[in-house]
Amino acid sequence: DAGVTQSPTHLIKTRGQQVTLRCSPKSGHDTVSWYQQALGQGPQFIFQYYEEEERQRGNFPDRFSGHQFPNYSSELNVNALLLGDSALYLCASSFAGSYEQYFGPGTRLTVT
């Protein structure tokens, strides 16, 4: 049983560019959450998708957007990248109504 997968593993972008990160949830899971973890800090909740809609959103600007597909996989898009967007981006999946979230390996984004 494959766990949560994320791609790419690492990514280097330039300020002002746009980036798309991808996440495939654990088999049987229908809810995907995204977190940003800056170096030396705890993860911060970005948003959560369920039934292809954004269900919850944290304190992140509109430059951060997402999408969930019918197969429950999800994308995180960040526009107009800033140096401060450099972080590890974690995807977590869960089954609606269940409290356990399973984290993927993360995508390390570096903005130069």
Next chain:
Amino acid sequence: ELKVEQNPLFLSMQEGKNYTIYCNYSTTSDRLYWYRQDPGKSLESLFVLLSNGAVKQEGRLMASLDTKARLSTLHITAAVHDLSATYFCAVERGDYKLSFGAGTTVTVRA
């Protein structure tokens, strides 16, 4: 706004001794989670605590929850080198959104 505070932020442990990490949170929450993170890696779930007085143990780690005091503790018994990692607590108020503490970086020395 829900705030989660961990202390200490850094903990140097001597092998064989016992230590405790504390996690305080500011508002009533439904669930309390403990995660472990190795450098450059993702989060590994250790415990989920669901109710007041809950205690869970796995190997040398034991977690407990006091919802009245809004406090959880992670107790480490007879530390070993393999326990070197960063430990996070996180709380959730029934909305499936986890709010994390800043983490406690643990180093175990001989």
